[in-house]
Amino acid sequence: MPDLCKVRAVFLLLVTSEVLVLLLAVVQAKSGWIDWNYFGLLSLFVQWTTLTSAALICLLRKRLARMSVARATFSIVALVLLDVLAFSLFADNVLHPQEGIAVWHGVAKKLLLALLIILMVLRYFYLQHQWQQQREAEMQAHLTALQARIQPHFLFNSMNTIASLIASNPDQAEEAVLDLSELFRASLRTGDQLIPLSRELDLCHRYLAIEALRLGDRLRVEWDVEPGLENQAIPPLTLQPLVENAIYHGIQPLKEGGKVRIEVRPRGDFVYLLVQNPKPAQTNSQHRGNRIALSNTQSRLRALFGEPAVLKHSQHNDIYTVTLRLPRLNANTRKPPTQRI
Known part of the structure; x- marks a missing residue:
């Protein structure tokens, strides 16, 4: 009709x-x-x-x-x-x-x-x-195809980290296995188009816990999440790959490491998510990997939300920032907005 x-x-x-x-x-x-x-x-x-x-x-x-x-x-x-x-x-x-x-x-x-x-x-x-x-x-x-492509991004380094912890610290190795299993469970749950932001943030915490075992003091994380956005709708595995991108292309190449800052704030009819990391000297492979990750995320947002969702990146004073804008939407509605006449 x-x-x-x-x-x-x-x-x-x-x-x-x-x-x-x-x-x-x-x-x-x-x-x-x-x-x-x-x-x-x-x-x-x-x-x-x-x-x-x-x-x-x-x-x-x-x-x-x-x-x-x-x-x-x-x-x-x-x-x-x-x-x-x-x-x-x-x-x-x-x-x-x-x-x-x-x-x-x-x-x-x-x-x-x-x-x-x-x-x-x-x-x-x-x-x-x-x-x-x-x-x-x-x-x-x-979306299912794009989600499947994200899976290998966090597998190999995590398995190597767990293998190195089994002999020295089995409790941490067990915790890392549980975190990794939650990440894979999220990547395999292809039936969900939208999930609450709280669940995506939990995945980020689990991912950062695994990377902290590998990077140690080289990885510093700063969170700035506005309260009251727990049920904000977000496509699964949207923020986590951006955090992973920040570590692989911003923290890992630096001997001294650096800080990843994650900010989530509402503004009008939108919610803004920012991921910041230091900007090291970039190689061609890093640039290509960064471009693919952002392209995959942008494709998923465009398919779900259309023009209201925006993903952009910028650099200022050696700080690289990825900004994600999502329309305000409660995840309990379970259905993203569609462009209809």
């Missing part, structure tokens, strides 16, 4: 109908480019008909949505044609009085034109709905 309760959908209908009126006024003109009198009267008629029909469909949308496609289509067509008939009789009797068969001839032409336009518009909305379903299916497959 077209959602004509939204301003954007009604606006598109008005613009489309006005373009059609303009074309008819150009064709109708006997002298000059356009018949302005005809254009004005027809615009008034078409816009009032469009607005009232959209309002009626909006009010009856829930009831129409429970019908089959055929019955809903027939109901919408009948509703709009009755609306057109009422305005046609009003226009012919008040604005342009006519008598006899001429009145019904003009009304019949308006009803036929309205029927053709309604069927084209409904066909457009139906094809858009089919396209939206296909897009969501492709998006889910794409």
